[in-house]
Amino acid sequence: MSSFDVVVIGSGPGGYVSAIRCAQLGFNTAIVEKYPTLGGTCLNVGCIPSKALLDSSHHYDDAMKHFKEHGIEIPGDIKVNFEQMINRKKGVVDQNVSGIQYLMDKNKITVIQGVGSFEDATHVKVTKEDGSSETVEAKNVIIATGSKPASLPFIDIDKERxxxxxxxxxxxxxxxxxxxxxxxxxxxxxxxxxxxxxxxxxxxxxxxxxxxxxxxxxxxxxxxxxxxxxxxxxxxxxxxxxxxxxxxxxxxxxxxxxxxxxxxxxxxxxxxGRRPYTDGLDADKAGVKLTERGQVEVNDHLQTNVSNIYAIGDVVRGAMLAHKAEEEGVLVAEILAGQKPHINYNLIPGVVYTWPEVAAVGKTEEQLKEAGVEYKSGSFPFKALGRSRASMDTDGFVKILADAKTDEVLGVHMIGARVADLIAEAVTAMEFRASAEDISRMSHAHPTYAEAVKEAALAATDNRPLHL
Missing domain, CATH: 3.50.50.60 (FAD/NAD(P)-binding domain)
Structure with a gap:
């Protein structure tokens, strides 16, 4: 029987990142994955393939609606080769999946294919597709089994129509x-x-x-x-x-x-929405408690009621986001190594990858009102930016909410071009408890979309945006 310091069940963003960090910290680590490819929902049927299709369709939309205005003329009709679009998406997924396999090899992580289930708190049974199985011993186990699409009880999902x-x-x-x-x-x-x-x-x-x-x-x-x-x-x-x-x-x-x-x-x-996925895990055999919603119950250190078993990502409470799972995976690995990491869940950004993109971090205006927090708000529209006019991406705005007394930034909400990337500036500022004035006094390159963040901060500080 193989024995490991850490066995991670599930190879999505939380699981594989946690396994890598465990290996970096010197733990003999194994990862168990039921599907033939690594990467979980995110890489295989979620974040990555959806962004591939979003980008491909965006190119087509631009060609149909905006190329002529840019002075780009394409002879003949522009057509969608949908089969090629889907094939390209598959290629992107394959590249990312092979990249995860490379990282497993690089960090000497043992990959075990099959469905992982508990025999007890320190033994994980892995059942292969052919029905055979093997059992591995684990000093510590990290449950990272993710989530599945939810449905309504009266809907029969036939996976065809x-x-x-x-x-x-x-x-x-x-x-x-x-x-x-x-x-x-x-x-x-x-x-x-x-x-x-x-x-x-x-x-x-x-x-x-x-x-x-x-x-x-x-x-x-x-x-x-x-x-x-x-x-x-x-x-x-x-x-x-x-x-x-x-x-x-x-x-x-x-x-x-x-x-x-x-x-x-x-x-x-x-x-x-999505539901936590624990089917076939046999958590009860290890004594691990689940909540009424089917989530694995954990404390602030993501430790279950069984001291050597932890859980991360979509299978525990909180937002079902790949980057949240990654942070939790790192946190657990570092806790096992005796370190004292932390996660500020208020500063996990949320993003919608439509065009315009939508991104946010911190408290919403509705939440601040409900909590009775005195705040001030400053907004700036992208249509007032030279960079936005140049790219014809003028929809949207940046809104900054700051404490009325201290000026500390409490929430940043954006919709516009490339805000999925811009939100990182807000996360960084809020992690260091910046004020709106702090952001307003930082130099932002011109012309960029990021100038909207500076202008919104100026608006929130004392209502003095420079370009509005």
Missing amino acids: IITSTEALKLKEIPKHLVIIGGGVIGLELGQVYLRLGAKVSVVEYMDRIIPTMDAALSKELTKVLKKQGMKFYTSHKVQSVERDGDTVTVKAENKKGDIETLEGDYALVSV
């Missing part, structure tokens, strides 16, 4: 009418991909706005922009039924007045 994000990333055709159930990050990103490629896209959302967990101003602006692009929204609608008849899917949803809206499409994407 009624689909999840996994199937939406490998369709054989562009939908004629894609009905999306859920106006969150995943639904909007995939919706924009197919909208650009010519599909009619309708979004049904139970809450009164899309991206409901983010600042309301971001939701309002993104709704406006996506409507302008042609996306249809049915907010405050509760889905009653989803039925398939041949190639037609009918979605019925009830609004607040009790009226029923009937939408017919050739595909329905169920995008109502």
Whole structure:
């Protein structure tokens, strides 16, 4: 029987990063993965392939709508080779997956293929595809089994016409009418991909706005922009039924007045969030407690009720984000090594990779109001930036919320070009508890999108943006 200092169950961003950090710290480490490829949902059927399709469809959209204005003329009709687009996406995924395998080899991490389940607190059984199994001994175990797409109890997901994000990333055709159930990050990103490629896209959302967990101003602006692009929204609608008849899917949803809206499409994407995945883990055999929501119960050190077993990422409480899982994976590795790392969960940024992109960190305006915190707000629109005009990316704004008395930045909310990258400036500033004035006095290169951050900070400091 093989024995390891650390066995990580799951090779997604949390799992593989945790394994690497454990190996760096001198632990004899193994990682267990049920699928043939490493990388988990993020690399295989999530973050990476969706961004590949978003980028490809963005290029097509630009060619169709903006190239002539830029003085670029393409003879003949511009056409989508959807098969090649999907093949390119697959190539991007393959490159990333092989990169993870390289990192495992480089760090001398033992990769064990199969489904990992507990026999007890220090023994993990790995069951292979052919039914054979092996058991490994572990001084410490890190559960990093991630999440799976959630659904509604009355929806029968057939993976053909009624689909999840996994199937939406490998369709054989562009939908004629894609009905999306859920106006969150995943639904909007995939919706924009197919909208650009010519599909009619309708979004049904139970809450009164899309991206409901983010600042309301971001939701309002993104709704406006996506409507302008042609996306249809049915907010405050509760889905009653989803039925398939041949190639037609009918979605019925009830609004607040009790009226029923009937939408017919050739595909329905169920995008109502994700659920923690512990199927087949046999956590009870190790004595590990799960919450009522199916999450692994952990303390502030991500330690379960069993002292040598930890859990990270989507399978525990908190935002289901790859970078959050990575930070937790590193934290656990360093705790095992006797170090004293920390994570400030308030400073885990959230991003929507539509175009314009949406990004945020810290408290929303709604949260500050609810908590009774006195704050001031400063915003700056991208349309006032020279860089935005040059690139024709003028939608959106940056909003900075700061404490009314101390001027400490409490939240930063952005929608616009490249804000997925810009948000790192806000995270850095808030990690060091910067004031809005601190940001306003930093030199920002001209012309850049980042100047909007400086201008918003000036607006929040004493309402004196320079270019508005």
